[in-house]
Amino acid sequence: MAYSGSETAKTARESLSKALEALQTSEDLPKDVLDVTSHIAEAVGALFEAERASSDLDGKASVRAGLGSLSQTLALLQDVKTEHPGIGVATSVIADAMSSLYPLTSVPSKAPSKVPSKPASKSPEATAATLIQAPQAAPLPNVEVSEGRSLAPAPRRSLAPPPPPPIEDAARVAVEANIGATTESNFFVGFTGEISDGGVFLATYEVLAANTGVNVLVTLPGGFETRIKGWVRFVRDPMDLDSDSEPGLGIQFENLNEEQRELILRFIRKRPPMFYDD
Numbered sequence: 001m002a003y004s005g006s007e008t009a010k011t012a013r014e015s016l017s018k019a020l021e022a023l024q025t026s027e028d029l030p031k032d033v034l035d036v037t038s039h040i041a042e043a044v045g046a047l048f049e050a051e052r053a054s055s056d057l058d059g060k061a062s063v064r065a066g067l068g069s070l071s072q073t074l075a076l077l078q079d080v081k082t083e084h085p086g087i088g089v090a091t092s093v094i095a096d097a098m099s100s101l102y103p104l105t106s107v108p109s110k111a112p113s114k115v116p117s118k119p120a121s122k123s124p125e126a127t128a129a130t131l132i133q134a135p136q137a138a139p140l141p142n143v144e145v146s147e148g149r150s151l152a153p154a155p156r157r158s159l160a161p162p163p164p165p166p167i168e169d170a171a172r173v174a175v176e177a178n179i180g181a182t183t184e185s186n187f188f189v190g191f192t193g194e195i196s197d198g199g200v201f202l203a204t205y206e207v208l209a210a211n212t213g214v215n216v217l218v219t220l221p222g223g224f225e226t227r228i229k230g231w232v233r234f235v236r237d238p239m240d241l242d243s244d245s246e247p248g249l250g251i252q253f254e255n256l257n258e259e260q261r262e263l264i265l266r267f268i269r270k271r272p273p274m275f276y277d278d
Helices: 006-023 031-052 056-077 086-105 258-268
Strands: 173-178 186-189 199-203 213-220 224-236 248-253
Touching: 006 031, 006 056, 006 086, 031 056, 031 086, 056 086, 056 186, 056 258, 173 199, 173 248, 186 258, 199 213, 199 224, 213 258, 224 258
Parallel strands: 173 213
Antiparallel strands: 186 199, 199 248, 213 224, 224 248
16 A cells, blocks of 8 residues: 555655756855755655555655654754745745645554553652663764854744743752653744743653743763753644654743753754654
């Protein structure tokens, strides 16, 4: 059985090929533009695999891989310093492609074989949200953090919903997001690609209510860590049998400062963020 979303994947792939043409106007491309083109090419390859997939499960996996590369590309576009005529075209095409591909990832491809067991009860001193983590990844190699940000705006802006009423620090729940190269927990972005408009997904079987204020300690490979205030923007319930997505909490960042943003972007250059839009 062929993948039901193959035609959508094909249309998105063809439009992304046009974005590549707009960017590859010369052989001597600046490094920041070259990085963008390489990630678009990765997305094109993933979508080609989706077209050829023999099942919805395999097709969805390829589409998710493509969306990851496109999310990473949008994040990188925020820091492109080179004035290039194809940047605006590429940004618009990527946003359109992502808007058509994202619904394909929300359609269940299979039901879980069993309801996940709930973790054992914790002591009062334990944090309210326990992460289900993969093994810690190796430290990130030293990476130059680019300075400056692209002035080219995205063609559409999908901002996070307004935050809940002011949350007292004492009322915030302390959680830890240990993010590595293979963990289920990861950063997420929307159509802007701007991480300040996004947040972090915590893979966990313990659920907090939407709009709950949190104080999240984000730890990254290499011993990097930072504390960020946020609130629960979306919840993936472990009891939702109609979803094959990892259960957990999507935490929207509040007042992300420039140092924190640069730290997260450094990680995103190595691992694509998730894509999420309300």
